């Protein structure tokens with residue numbers, strides 16, 4: 001096994017910088033999600049690591065060894081893409097065996113390794129079938145088995161679950177994570193789906209316009225986003241903008257918001273505060289706001305969206321619409337047009353430099 005180090009990698013296509021000085025350390029045996037909007041450079045970065053494309057500058061190492069001059073087939077990387085191209089005229093077992101056959105492994109070794117890979121992806125009895133006789137999820141498992149049967153050092157996954165419907169996708173997320181843990185392979189996973197990134201990975205890197213915006217464990221990025229972009233791209237956030245004061249900001253209407261974490265911003269400079277919708281308490285104002293909720297604003301409910309176990313309230317105040325998510329516990333519902341008080345703690349508030 002091996003970690004992957006990407007250091008100061010840049011890659012341009014004409015005048016367009018697809019990757020701009022990106023450095024990431026992908027830990028040995030870790031599950032790392034690359035997240036970012038369309039065109040942010042996720043696939044380009046994966047292609048540099050695989051060796052399908054080469055950086056204009058910067059270094060890439062696998063297991064501590066520089067791979068800039070190492071061709072794709074010698075990098076010992078397994079890959080699965082959204083459009084898994086299985087050979088339609090070959091059986092499942094022959095599809096999986098392909099890489100081993102090309103390497104000239106003995107017949108007995110191939111048979112044993114293919115069976116092990118089939119068992120690992122829980123398709124032990126389906127080796128004799130053709131790809132068209134499998135479901136989408138099963139075909140994706142075959143693609144995964146084919147990628148890992150050669151015992152690669154690194155597994156690259158580019159939207160591997162993108163073609164699956166929601167229920168199957170969730171099943172495959174669990175499955176993929178189990179397999180990754182079982183073989184302990186360094187995995188780099190590209191996804192559009194922020195929930196998938198949050199639930200599956202040990203670390204997340206967020207790319208935007210070819211630059212790494214922030215990276216770290218999922219909880220850290222979610223709880224302490226360093227930019228408005230990271231706050232709103234990974235999860236939902238209410239953003240308040242104003243002028244920095246000690247330990248928070250002052251909004252244009254004079255209201256102050258206290259934040260106990262985030263950037264240190266000199267007083268008077270432009271800054272914002274981010275607050276997750278589930279951290280805000282909403283009440284009719286009849287009772288007192290929760291203790292420790294030093295931040296308080298008045299507003300009016302403009303809409304409520306029911307989503308089964310929770311509801312989202314949209315609350316208007318001073319030309320801004322705020323989102324508040326509450327668990328549906330059977331307590332009284334707030335109706336549209338109702339005046340409300342929002343309150344939350346400084347610990348739930350992150351200060352962000354403009």
Ligand SMILES: Nc1ncnc2c1ncn2[C@@H]1O[C@H](COP(=O)(O)OP(=O)(O)OP(=O)(O)O)[C@@H](O)[C@H]1O
Pocket residue numbers: 013016017018036037038039040041042043044045192
């Ligand atoms: N071979 C190429 N020639 C020219 N431009 C390219 C090439 N490959 C990628 N690009 C451009 O580089 C940018 C990054 O592309 P990339 O495929 O890495 O984005 P992505 O984050 O993977 O997007 P998506 O989520 O849509 O797959 C895009 O603007 C894309 O158009």
